Amino acid sequence: MISYVLRRILxxxxxxxxxxxxIFSLFFVVNSPDDMARTILGNKNVTQAAIENWKxxxxxxxxxxxxxxxxxxxxxxxxxxxxKSVRLFIFDFGNSDRTGISIGDQIKLRMxxxxxxxxxxxxxxxxxxxxxxxxxxxxxxxxLDYWALILCVITMSISALFYIIGGQYLFAICLRLxxxxxxxxxxxxxxxxxxxxxxxxxxxxxxxxxxxxIIFLEVIGNDYIRTARAKGLSEVRxxxxxxxxxxMIPILTGVVMTIPFLFYGSLLMEAFFAIPGLxxxxxxxxxxxxxxxxxxxxxxxxxxxxxxxVLTDISYTLVDPRVRLG
Amino acid sequence: MLSIVIxxxxxxxxLAAVFSLCAWFVRQPYWPTAKRSLxxxxxxxxxxxxxxxxxxxxxxxxIVWRDSLTDARGNPVFNAHGEPLYQATPLSLLDRMCTPIxxxxxxxxxxxxxxxxxxxxxxxxxxxxxxxxxPPLNYPRRHLLGTDKVGQDVLYNTLKGIRTALxxxxxxxxxxxxxxxxxxxVSGYFGGLIDDIIQYIYTTLxxxxxxxxMVAFMLLFGRGLTQLCxxxxxxxxxxxxxxxxxxxxxxxxxxxxxxxxxxxxxRLVICGRHILPNVxxxxxxxxxxxxxxxxxxxxxxxxxxxxxxxxxxxxGNMINNARLELARAPLVWWNLAGAFVGMVGLVLPxxxxxxxxxxxxxxxxxx
Numbered sequence: 292m293i294s295y296v297l298r299r300i301l302x303x304x305x306x307x308x309x310x311x312x313x314i315f316s317l318f319f320v321v322n323s324p325d326d327m328a329r330t331i332l333g334n335k336n337v338t339q340a341a342i343e344n345w346k347x348x349x350x351x352x353x354x355x356x357x358x359x360x361x362x363x364x365x366x367x368x369x370x371x372x373x374x375k376s377v378r379l380f381i382f383d384f385g386n387s388d389r390t391g392i393s394i395g396d397q398i399k400l401r402m403x404x405x406x407x408x409x410x411x412x413x414x415x416x417x418x419x420x421x422x423x424x425x426x427x428x429x430x431x432x433x434x435l436d437y438w439a440l441i442l443c444v445i446t447m448s449i450s451a452l453f454y455i456i457g458g459q460y461l462f463a464i465c466l467r468l469x470x471x472x473x474x475x476x477x478x479x480x481x482x483x484x485x486x487x488x489x490x491x492x493x494x495x496x497x498x499x500x501x502x503x504x505i506i507f508l509e510v511i512g513n514d515y516i517r518t519a520r521a522k523g524l525s526e527v528r529x530x531x532x533x534x535x536x537x538x539m540i541p542i543l544t545g546v547v548m549t550i551p552f553l554f555y556g557s558l559l560m561e562a563f564f565a566i567p568g569l570x571x572x573x574x575x576x577x578x579x580x581x582x583x584x585x586x587x588x589x590x591x592x593x594x595x596x597x598x599x600x601v602l603t604d605i606s607y608t609l610v611d612p613r614v615r616l617g
Numbered sequence: 618m619l620s621i622v623i624x625x626x627x628x629x630x631x632l633a634a635v636f637s638l639c640a641w642f643v644r645q646p647y648w649p650t651a652k653r654s655l656x657x658x659x660x661x662x663x664x665x666x667x668x669x670x671x672x673x674x675x676x677x678x679x680i681v682w683r684d685s686l687t688d689a690r691g692n693p694v695f696n697a698h699g700e701p702l703y704q705a706t707p708l709s710l711l712d713r714m715c716t717p718i719x720x721x722x723x724x725x726x727x728x729x730x731x732x733x734x735x736x737x738x739x740x741x742x743x744x745x746x747x748x749x750x751x752p753p754l755n756y757p758r759r760h761l762l763g764t765d766k767v768g769q770d771v772l773y774n775t776l777k778g779i780r781t782a783l784x785x786x787x788x789x790x791x792x793x794x795x796x797x798x799x800x801x802x803v804s805g806y807f808g809g810l811i812d813d814i815i816q817y818i819y820t821t822l823x824x825x826x827x828x829x830x831m832v833a834f835m836l837l838f839g840r841g842l843t844q845l846c847x848x849x850x851x852x853x854x855x856x857x858x859x860x861x862x863x864x865x866x867x868x869x870x871x872x873x874x875x876x877x878x879x880x881x882x883x884r885l886v887i888c889g890r891h892i893l894p895n896v897x898x899x900x901x902x903x904x905x906x907x908x909x910x911x912x913x914x915x916x917x918x919x920x921x922x923x924x925x926x927x928x929x930x931x932x933g934n935m936i937n938n939a940r941l942e943l944a945r946a947p948l949v950w951w952n953l954a955g956a957f958v959g960m961v962g963l964v965l966p967x968x969x970x971x972x973x974x975x976x977x978x979x980x981x982x983x984x
Contacts, residue, residue: 305817306817306821306824309817309821310821310824310825313822313825314833317833317834317837318833321837444965444968444972445961445965448909448961448964448965448968449957449960449961449964450913450916450917450964451913451917452916452917452920452933453953456936456943460943464943558921559917559920562921573829573832574921577832577836577921577922578922580836582836582837585832585833585836586833589825589829589830589832589833592825592826592829593824593825593826596826597824
């Protein structure tokens with residue numbers, strides 16, 4: 292078990308190196324430090340001296356990969372690649388080019404509000420989707436099934452933007468049940484995260500129910516389910532005990548598929564509800580054209596994603612012992 | 618002038634490509650069964666009709682030409698060299714069809730089919746008294762969906778969003794499909810080191826959350842339709858590539874491939890002649906199913922300010938401009954309603970048709 296976990300973690304390292312090189316080439320080779328300086332200083336009336344000065348201040352004056360002027364190991368370490376990209380491996384994100392504030396500190400500060408929305412929305416969404424899809428699977432091949440599926444297609448055809456705008460209008464402006472936007476740490480947080488979490492769950496129902504329904508129908512077609520029915524178990528017991536348990540592996544795969552979409556959600560939700568999380572931080576950086584912050588967020592997003600994949604693979608082995616051999 | 622010629626030729630080339638693809642598709646042995654299954658599905662037929670309407674609106678909006686400048690009497694104007702002069706901005710066929718609502722601009726907001734403006738103004742009457750009232754519109758009862766902040770017809774704006782959405786959906790797929798096909802088939806059929814390298818490339822790309830990669834790309838290359846299509850292509854080919862690779866691995870083990878190998882057919886020819894046609898149904902299914910996701914993503918990206926430029930008519934931009942309108946009094950809902958109807962009208966049929974197509978072409982995947 293431990294060797295499997297170790298192997299799985301080691302397998303993630305080349306991926307992260309690849310991500311790092313990709314980000315580096317996107318931000319420094321495709322878009323040279325000179326271009327970056329010009330964007331940050333304002334495109335008009337920038338002298339070459341000002342560009343050099345800015346690069347010197349922010350550490351972009353070094354060569355990209357190989358510093359021929361330095362000696363020994365410094366040939367490799369005294370470069371932009373080492374200073375800006377290799378440091379990412381130890382989560383040293385450096386300072387923002389715009390404000391000079393440490394990105395790492397900002398991330399620590401903004402992690403909690405982001406998690407406060409993403410985690411409840413994720414867990415609640417999973418529970419709701421699985422419950423609904425079990426119900427739909429229970430009434431398979433009936434009118435309820437048919438119309439539930441049509442309803443799912445309709446809900447997934449509506450842009451998330453409309454769920455947010457509509458929800459805000461209905462619950463915050465018309466009914467005044469919750470504040471429109473904002474955030475507060477501690478217990479007061481509840482009333483601020485309620486609406487984003489509900490909207491996150493509702494907007495994901497269509498895709499989720501359709502996905503899990505297919506999984507459940509596949510499991511229901513198996514012989515052992517017929518056996519369970521034949522020995523006189525009630526349909527509810529069959530569904531919750533036998534079907535649900537055996538559907539765990541595909542469900543886990545489904546969970547992995549939703550992880551990347553959490554970033555979409557957080558970006559939108561935090562923008563609409565003025566929540567000071569990581570998504571909001573990324574949006575601010577986009578509007579301010581703060582390359583260093585966007586670079587850090589892309590890398591962090593990839594790390595979280597890869598970590599999610601590794602965790603899922605490990606949880607496969609917990610759910611199904613047969614996987615452990617592989 | 619040249620850009621207009623190029624744009625029109627691209628449109629016709631694209632149409633020709635789509636028609637030849639359809640013609641190829643209809644000649645496939647599985648088509649008659651698939652057609653029967655599709656025709657039985659009333660919802661799918663209806664969806665297809667709606668999609669055709671949207672497609673024709675998009676094509677009409679892509680065929681553009683410039684009118685010649687005219688003087689007050691309607692005669693064309695020539696420059697010193699005797700060459701005719703043209704208007705600065707070209708108009709599309711759709712623009713010309715919409716002339717009654719395109720040119721009917723008001724001063725600011727007006728409700729759907731209203732005769733008076735939404736906001737009050739101080740107006741001096743003939744007898745000299747000043748009253749606060751809603752002034753009558755220049756074109757009363759003409760705006761089916763009202764007008765926006767700068768007095769433009771909302772229905773016209775909604776129609777202009779169709780082309781952007783279709784371009785995003787179609788061009789992105791056209792960028793992604795060749796890559797996915799090439800890498801997927803090569804990776805699945807050849808295996809070994811090539812397979813490892815290709816798998817590594819797409820796993821790396823997939824591990825960066827798509828939205829963040831798009832954000833970085835748009836930040837570096839600026840807003841625009843082309844950039845958006847390219848980056849969405851980069852983020853979507855990986856998923857398709859994985860599907861095609863899995864299918865190619867399955868096909869590789871089948872007897873007819875072994876037979877072709879035994880007869881000495883070159884391996885690249887096997888890829889093109891025997892594997893490619895047998896993975897095409899996956900390409901078609903996932904292109905149609907991805908289409909709606911791409912349209913929805915475009916709206917989200919334009920909304921957060923990294924999608925198409927503000928001068929391009931798109932539903933995301935419409936929503937972005939209307940984001941504070943629900944909070945104002947009196948309520949302005951028709952901008953959002955226009956974008957909503959435009960988007961649902963395209964995405965819902967695309968989803969329904971995509972599902973029906975999947976059931977028809979690949980009954981194993983039937984839900």
